Amino acid sequence: MEVDDQSPVIEPLAAVCRAYQASSQLLTIEGVQRSRGIAAMAQALQDNFNVILEANTLDLEASREMAIPSVLLEWLRLTPERLQSTIQILRRLGQLPDPIHQAMTTKHQVREAQSYKQLVPLGTIALIYEALPDIASITAGLCLKTGNSLVLRGGSEANNSNQAIASALQTGLEKASLPIDTVQILPAAQGSSIRELVTQERYLSLVIPYGRPSFVQQVMQQSTAPVLTTAIGNCYLYWSVKGNLDLVRWMIMDSHSSEPDAVNAIEKVLITTHHKPSALTLLWNNLKDKGFEVRGDADLVAQFPEQLKPVADIEWSQPYLKKVVAFKVVDDLPGAIAWINRYSSCHADAIATDSYAESREFNLKVDSASIYINTSPRFYRAVEHSPSVFLGMSNRKGVRRGLIGVDSLTTTKEVIQGKG
Template identity: 45%
Template sequence: MVLEKSLRLSLKRAYEDSFELEKSTKQQRNQAIEAMAKGLTQASDEILDANTLDLLEAREMARPELITNWLKLTPERLQNAVKIIKIIAQLNDPLDRRIYRLQQQYNLPQSYCRATPLGVILFISEGFPELGAIAAAMAIKTGNSLILRGTGESTHSNEAITRVLQSALAQERLPSHCLQNFSPDIGNSLPDLVTQQQYIQLVIPYGRPSLVNKIWNMSTVPTLYSVMGNCYLHYANSGDLDLAQSMIVSSHQSQPDPVNAVEKVTVEENYKSFALIKLWKNLKQDGFELRGDQQLTEAFPEYLNLVNTEEWGLPYLSKIVAFKLVKNLSEGINFINQHSTGHSNCLVTDSYTESRTFAQRIKSTFTYINCSPQFFRLSQNEEAVYLGIANQKDGRRGLISLESLTTIKQVIEGL
């Protein structure tokens, strides 16, 4: 694919600067990340003004409400990003990892594995301007160059944030091209970017399934398949319905992106009608829209609207929950494995046997049994930061963490 000369030069510089960044010390990188956090705080008014321009343009272009909500950068969201970036600077250096016991061809006692940067990471986001800043801090922490690429709705916000972050890097004398913002307005198409394996080592798309699928299908560069929403909860008749309600409600509280939101519930036959009605009333009071399959909708038309068949395999990414009647746990597991996104699924039960069966047979990255699947970008103990969750079945499956942005180098030393 023919690439514009200026774009190729920018990619080449990012790639070359990734080698320079790898030479920097962890103290230099941490100081730069702290400077990034300080710069974002000092420039908060400028960044919020730029975001206001993006919101005005988004409304003029009739962008979906979901995208507008993801785009809207409140002072609280910006300060939360600053908090996360400060903590990234304090975390242990992921490049310090050493593994001394490894499978190899040689019986040499000094052989080991060490973590190394990937090189250049392309982060493509649909909204979420503050997430680009967090991704930049994670990239610098791991010694990688980062290219930010929005999808058109966050142009002003991304430009303002990138200027602040680049200034912080220059202040700490880190390579000037290891962080760049590629605006869609300057003629770089997504197919052009995601096929540049000569310069880019990893692509992370983040947004609606339509965007992630598009990037996944066209990319010739290794890609993290990030997912959100369409998580399932199976309610066993032995389970606590109040617990099920708590798990559903809390799963939707990871704002603004509902990564682990429970949007589908499978219910076993011989359910207690009064208990389900209580659950539905409470969910409606919490602002949820409720849907159901034909059997449940015909039995409870005053509480449920009929779900379309294709909805079982798609995320709502809003406060909507659909209920499906199944014969038993086994049928529920089969239905979930067929229709969920496969990253986080839940079970509510009082049976040890059912919990072991579910844990063994469910095909998902994370399995939650009698506990909330709520996603936290900053772990509750503040010892880890996560961009999101990837669900492909390979070595990068699971939480997208600092370790996800590194690879392993084997070092074999002679005596």
Template identity: 50%
Template sequence: MNDSELQPIDIVTQQAHQAFIEMGSIKGVERSKAVKQMAIKLKECLDDILQANTLDLEISKEMAVPELISDWLKLTPQRLESAIEILETLAELPDPFQKVINSPYQVTYCQNYSQLMPLGVIALIYEALPELAIITAGLAIKTGNSLILRGSSEASNTNSIIAQALQIALEDVDFPSFCLQFLPSEQGFKIEDLVTQDQYINLIIPYGRPSLIQEVTQFATAPVLKSAMGNCYLYWSLCNDLELVKHIITDSYNTIPDPVNAIEKVLINCQQKSNSITRLFNHLQEQKFTLLGDEILVNEYPEHLQLISTPMWGKPFLNHTIAFRVVDDLSSAIAWINNYSSGHANCLITDSYQEGRIFAMETDSALVYVNSSPRFYRYLPGSNSVFLGISNQKGNRRGLISLETFTTVKQIVVGSGEV
């Protein structure tokens, strides 16, 4: 579809912007057709994609890539088919721009209303996790945006094959050239060069470890939508339902391969029964979790816990490690969570409706779960919702990253022609 790997970065972004302008005349039914065609083309290339992924995995072993990245990189047939299913779901959804929204305020005495509109040029900078390119492409094309993909070197071959399939599909339905571009990391396209193209890029989405998010945020001059992963907290109040506690913790890790909302820190009410705590520790160790704790708990349960270092209360583990701490009450738990959690998803287990309301209102978090697993789903079969990830930043894009995240609002004022 294009030769973006041969072009300077400013030319690439300018081409993406021009493609976005051209997409303005494309109707919703045609965008849906394009998303459907991407799914069809990926199915045709499924074996080639998996072979490329096998090659990337072999190279990664030789390069001693961290285990976390290897897990993210390994694109199983199930993961690939799930991403294709997401495209098929997006293709069936109504055009997001059909709805007219009531204006939040009156600009003049004329008729006022708001309309969702495409954002423009979106750049996805992602670490391994090759299926993210598929999901983001579906969200971007469905909403009439241009997309620039910049993956990590570990997934170079997989990313290239996926991008080629997506580009061919868009060619098949006569979409503008350069509406989807892929920047191979090995071709010298630096993250810093891309994220400073604010003249043409309207939104940057980094997805990966905190180090990647920090790098993008540090250099970007274009708007950044920070995704969050890990370091979610659970406060175990005076609830006696141990089975619920076990389920919520373990189920939060079941999003494969990136358990975005995995509970990594657990705050325990100081009046919680010792035998219940012991049974929880035993259960988690049987599930191959590594358990850490504060000094009080380590002294009381030395056979279960290792001492956590203080800085780790505010950092994600991104593996099967959980740290425990004793707190006096709900207010102490909320204060600790607001100070140390990543602020994108936190959980409460309680028998008290009042505690649930207080936790929901006072916890500084994009998502709050009360007596419910915070497990993250990109797509629930049978639903109409597709999510790329979760943003923990404040503002109108906080929370689940969905179709609406790829849009902006235009306010329209219609008069009668009278002065």
């Protein structure tokens, strides 16, 4: 399944306008029908299962010849298990209650009138993403659940996969008698410009970039529409001397278990001089046995030259996005907090300690979207026995920081109703 080079080029403005018009239609469509649309999109993915995997195989073969980074290859690889998981996530989304138009009381009341707030859609959302073809389906489901339209702009490395998935999603919309323009795709192979898309602030309510930090930063700098940034990697763990070794080992390893993108993987560990060398060596050997590369700051490398590889200064503020963990010595908990606030990605940071006072201080003073105390920060798109579905994690203040889910794609409308 290859992209037809003779197909008409889709201009960003035209795609955004069609999606914008579809978002207006969605305002009057009941939640039950939108839920049916999500179920129909899931079924369309199921019906086109092999077609999508074949398209992904073409992308993988082409990408190997292009020598794209290994992390993108891993994100690009769409296994049957990943695709089936995506279908299950969509089906779960379709079963959730309708979040739109829920009424909420307000403290402020106007005299001789009643005031209340309603959750309403944002409007038109653009997802700009690297590899990760399955992320388009999850975003489409979240958008339809919240009454938003979606414009997709994936990377050229996943062009065939993205086209096959978008086609299936639109088929599902059509079968559910919903506006097919609810999901638009701008093929990267046709040379559609990201800048042209993200500067359509008249029609776009939100831009969500998803990929490596440099990619997210590039989109954010170009966009004139509001941006909900996603964050991946460079999460810190402070291992207190009062923390359990077995717990720390599990927290690190489990945090790297999310597939295909280990969003909240612990890549940096802060320790103090009070840790026993035997405990450190045991942890490092355990990590190496599981395929991790272990690095350390200058002091640790000097003390354990055969165990650790040196860390360059720039690495403390950058994610590895692979199974690498770097260790650094700090003076104490306040030193760890100051270091994390300066160098982490500020979306998910953790502490391992048996001290309530330490965990409380860490929670109060670390300026991150999510704090994990004595538990793995592993990211789940859909948690078992929980109705929630999440696209990713945001570290951006001023928008919706934290987990990106249904709530992140809505806003509020205040209604003041008088007696005439």
